[in-house]
Amino acid sequence: MTLLELDGVQKRFGAVEALRGVTLAVDAGEVVALVGDNGAGKSTLMKTITGVYRPDGGAIRFEGQDITGLEPGAIRARGIEMIYQDLALARQQDVAANIFLGREPVRRLLGVLPMIDRRRIETEALRMVRRLGARLPSVHYEVGLLSGGQQQSVAIARALTFDPKLVIMDEPTAALAVREVEHVLELIRELRRQRIGVILISHRLTDVFAVADRIVALRQGMVIADERAAATTMQEVVAHIVGAH
C-alpha cells in the first residue's frame, strides 16, 4: 500500500533551486534510503514533507490524502515523525519534556485548572528511553548537558513515542557509537516489521545497504536513481552520488 507520494515537488530559496520536481513514493513497511552529496536537497525535501517548508510546486499525499502546505502540527498529527539533522531539541528543557514536545498531556487540577501532566510525561518518557535502550543518566536531565549521541537518542525516542506511520530519519546515527548504530539499525528493522514506513538519510552506505529496501539518489534537487537495494551495488550508488553517471 502506498503510504507517501511526492509528485513533482519544487522548492526554491531565493536564487537557489533546492528541489526541482521530486517524484517519489514510500510504501508502508518499506525502508527507503535517500542518499546524495552535501547540499543535494535531502533535508529540504524532508522538511517540505513535514511542513517546515511550504513547497513552491507539486503535491504531497499521505495515505491518499493531500497534505501539501499543511502546518507541521497537522502533519505530525497524521502520523509523520522526523528526526531532524540538527535534532530540533530544546537544550534547556529536560529529556522528558523534549520527548513530549508539542504533545504534552494535560490534566485538570480540581477539575478546572489545566496543567501539563508531568508525572505521566516522566513515566512514559522513561518507559520509552528504556525500551530503546538509550544510555541516559535520567529523564530529568537538561538536554543541553547530554553528549551528542545521547541527544540523538532523545530525538529518536521522540519520533517513536507516538505510534507514527512514517518515520523520517535525517542522519540519525551521525553522532552514535558502534553499539548504538547497531541498535538504530535494529530499530529500523523493527519498524518495518510493524508495517511502518521509513525514510533514512545517511552518508554511511554500509548502514544503508544493511537495512534499506530501496535506495533513492538525489543530485542538485532531482532524483537521479531509484533502485531496489538488492539490485544495485555500493559502487553504483557512489557513482550516482558523485555524478559519474
Added chain:
Amino acid sequence: MADAAAPVRPPLSHRLSFRIESLVVLLVLCTAMAVLSPYFLSVSNFLNILLATATIGVLAIGATFVICAAGIDLSLGSVLGLSGVVGAIFSVKLEVPWPMALVAGLATGAAAGFVNGILVTRGGIPAFIVTLGMLGIARGLALILTNGQAVYGLDPALVFLGQGRPWGVPMPALVFLLVALVTHWLLAYTRFGRYTLVIGDNEAAARAMGIRVERHKVALYTLSGLLAGTAGILFMARVNAGDPTAGLGYELTAITAAIIGGTNLFGGRGSILGTFIGALVMGVLQNGLNLLAVQSYYQQMAIGTVLIFAVWLDQSSRRRGR
C-alpha cells in the same frame, strides 16, 4: 554512565527554576538596609516596599514572558504611561463608569502589545526596534492626548485600586500578588508557558514540533502590553492622576528585575517566582536608597549598574557550566 533504570538526580541548580543567588542578594540587601536604617525593619516600611514594588513587579512579569521567548519589550514604561492616561481620560473627561475606564486602560496596553507582536512576526522587524519605536510612539501619544498635563479627578473607585488598604494591605500589592500567582501558573504549568520557553530556546525546533510560533509570539507581546496596562492603572490610581510621564524609564528596572530573577536574556529559561524575588530586590534597593536620602539620579545609576552586573554574573556562570 548510569543507565536510565538507575536515574541520577540532576544538580539542585538545574531543578530550581530560579537562581538561588537572587534570594541571597535579597537577604543581604535587607540585612544591610536594616543595619543602615532604623526605619527599614518595620511593618509599615515592609508594606511600603510591597507597594513600591507592585508597579515594577507587574511590569517585570511582562518582561519575563517576552524575554523567556528570546524577545524583548522596551515599550513597557511608555505603554504604562499611555494606559494610565487613557484610563484617566475615560474616567475624567468622558465620564464613563469606572469599570469601563479600567477596561479602556487595560485594552490600550493590550492593543499596543498586539501591534508590537504583529510587527515583530508579520513585519519581520527585530523586536528591539519595534518596541523601541513603540516606546516613542506610546509616550508621544500620551503627551498629545493630555497636552502634556496630568489629568486629575479620578472616580474614587479607581483611586481605591491605588490607595485602598483592605486589611491594611495596599491594593496594588494585592493586585501584584494575584497577577504573580496567575502568571506563575501560566508559565510554569501550562502548555502556553512551556511553549514560551521552547520558542526562546530553539525557535526552529518549536516550529518543527508543531508549535504555532508566530501566533504564540503575538500572544506574548499582547500579554506583555496587558500587564503594562495593568501597571499603568495601578500607577494612575496610586498618584490619583493620568500622568503622561508615568513610568519613564521603568523598562530598565523591569528588565533588570527579570534578569536578577534568573530569566535567561537569550531565552529558554525563567520563572515568575524568580522575577518576584528580582522585583523585591529592586524595590528594597530603591526603598533603601530613599531611606538613606540618596538622590534619584544616583538611583538610576545604581539600577543600570545592577542590570549590567546581573547579566555579567549570569553569563559568566553559564560559561563555567553553572
